[in-house]
Amino acid sequence: xxxxxxxxxxxxxxxRGHLSLREDVWQLPDGTExxxxxxxxxxxxxxxxxxDDGHVLMIGQxxxxxxxxxxxxxxxxxxxxxxxxxxxxxxxxxxxxxxAAELTLLGRFWPSSAYLDEVAYCYVARGLxxxxxxxxxxxxxxxxxxPVADAVRMALRDEITESVSKMTLLHYAxxxxxx
Numbered sequence: 035x036x037x038x039x040x041x042x043x044x045x046x047x048x049x050r051g052h053l054s055l056r057e058d059v060w061q062l063p064d065g066t067e068x069x070x071x072x073x074x075x076x077x078x079x080x081x082x083x084x085x086d087d088g089h090v091l092m093i094g095q096x097x098x099x100x101x102x103x104x105x106x107x108x109x110x111x112x113x114x115x116x117x118x119x120x121x122x123x124x125x126x127x128x129x130x131x132x133x134a135a136e137l138t139l140l141g142r143f144w145p146s147s148a149y150l151d152e153v154a155y156c157y158v159a160r161g162l163x164x165x166x167x168x169x170x171x172x173x174x175x176x177x178x179x180x181p182v183a184d185a186v187r188m189a190l191r192d193e194i195t196e197s198v199s200k201m202t203l204l205h206y207a208x209x210x211x212x213x
Contacts, residue, residue, distance in 0.1 A: 037063035052076070052111055075152035078145075079122040080109035080198035081137070082206055083130055083159040085179050091130050091162075092185060094176040097196075105178075105188060106199040110170075118142075118155040126159055127167040129175055135161025140205045145197045156202035182206075 040061040048055040054074040061067050083091045090107075097104040108129035112121035122137055140156040169175055180188075188194045189203040 037065065039063060042067065047071075071149055073150050073152075075111065075150060076114075077112035077116075077118055077121065078110060078152055078154045078198055079112065079118055079125055079157065080107050080154060080202040081122050081126045081130070081134075081157045081159050082107055082140075082182075082185075082202050083126055083132060083134065083162055084182070085162060088181055088183075089179050090182045090185050091132070092178050092180055093129050094178065095173060100195070103176075104196055105194055106196045107202055109198050109202075119157070122155065122157045122159070124167065127165055128169050129173065130162075130177065131164060131166035132159070132162040133165035134159035135163070140202060140209070143201055154198045154201065156198070156205055158206060 042059040042061055044056050044058045046054060046056045052075070056072050056074055058070045058072055059067060060070065085091055092105050093108055094103050094105050096102070108126045110121070110125045110129070112118060113124075116124070119137055119139070123134060127133055136159070138158045138160075140158060142153055142155045144150070145152050145154055185194075186203050186207045189200045189207075194200050194203065
């Protein structure tokens with residue numbers, strides 16, 4: 035490949051809540067310029083919370099895009115300037131009602147690196163104690179404790195379709211950490 039990718043500029047086009055849309059202009063290796071739309075989301079986290087050695091907490095909440103209840107792990111977006119591990123602890127408290135004594139990073143990934151700037155951090159939480167924070171005002175959460183093997187099977191069978199939850203569970207299982 036001759037040349038390199040060179041950023042030329044960025045223009046904000048729309049913002050609402052935690053999301054914004056911008057257009058990034060790049061010079062491509064062949065010298066042409068291209069505009070790429072980017073949905074700016076930022077850092078998100080997923081937490082696999084162990085109630086005991088064999089059981090994890092899952093949450094169910096209605097998601098408007100699939101128009102259905104979605105079974106997921108606690109998680110969500112980091113606030114501006116909030117470290118991923120702090121966001122994981124806060125989301126676990128808001129959605130799961132627990133604080134973790136230990137949060138272990140499994141890994142991170144880009145859910146869609148073409149048009150979404152979101153970077154997802156996957157954690158395992160252990161040593162849980164009840165310490166809830168209020169959920170967001172649009173969250174109506176159902177909680178369920180399930181065997182970790184069942185949660186992994188749900189991800190493999192596409193019963194869990196939310197990407198951060200699915201990747202966290204499958205990353206955990208691939209490391210051979212599941213019981």
